[in-house]
């Protein structure tokens with residue numbers, strides 16, 4: 001039986017004893033993680049704890065020093081970034097990676113293009129899916145032929161989530177999607193994550209907003225100096241003394257960049 005009490009499903013993503021050092025810096029030390037479809041796993045820890053490194057290891061931007069990564073039951077540890085993306089690993093970045101000199105529409109269709117490549121030519125039904133996603137992101141009133149510069153920073157971050165959802169990933173890795181966003185925009189992030197869950201996408205959520213993490217995550221993994229302090233239910237993690245110490249006694253709510 002898995003952590004969700006489900007006996008039938010296998011995890012979509014498994015990290016087994018994953019290690020990564022940068023010179024003398026331990027960025028990941030024996031990390032073990034499982035993500036099931038439709039589950040949200042939070043990844044928290046102070047600045048420099050190794051959160052973004054883990055996303056870079058899962059997507060293949062960095063090679064692991066040791067350990068294995070399995071995706072949908074297959075060992076992908078040696079695969080290139082693009083192979084992992086086509087198979088269904090989607091991500092966003094701490095600062096959005098968009099084509100600044102293209103219009104909004106061009107940026108959006110890159111997502112559906114990826115879905116088509118993943119499904120051997122089957123395009124996403126943009127007429128149906130795109131309005132749903134834009135509404136979820138509070139972007140229903142934007143003009144798609146406007147340049148990217150018409151969007152605020154928060155809107156650009158939300159658009160990046162819309163784009164990756166259009167690629168129909170199995171696993172979605174979100175690197176601080178709510179950082180720099182106001183309360184209303186943070187609510188849209190939450191709505192987009194719920195959309196992902198509804199579509200059986202497994203989500204790894206790196207986030208400093210404890211309100212968001214505690215409200216949406218099924219399980220939480222805590223990192224500190226590349227070490228996995230714990231993985232557990234939100235209430236277990238919140239009361240874990242080692243976790244509280246890792247945040248220098250400041251309390252989880254004060255953990256900011």
Ligand SMILES: Nc1ncnc2c1ncn2[C@@H]1O[C@H](COP(=O)(O)OP(=O)(O)O)[C@@H](O)[C@H]1O
Pocket residue numbers: 022025026027045046047048049050051052053054
């Ligand atoms: N490409 C790299 N080269 C050297 N050191 C790196 C590199 N990427 C990350 N690091 C180091 O690894 C540690 C973890 O960084 P990072 O994963 O970005 O932390 P977080 O996302 O938790 O703030 C930090 O000490 C950082 O300086």
Ligand SMILES: [Mg+2]
Pocket residue numbers: 051052053094
């Ligand atoms: Mg980071």
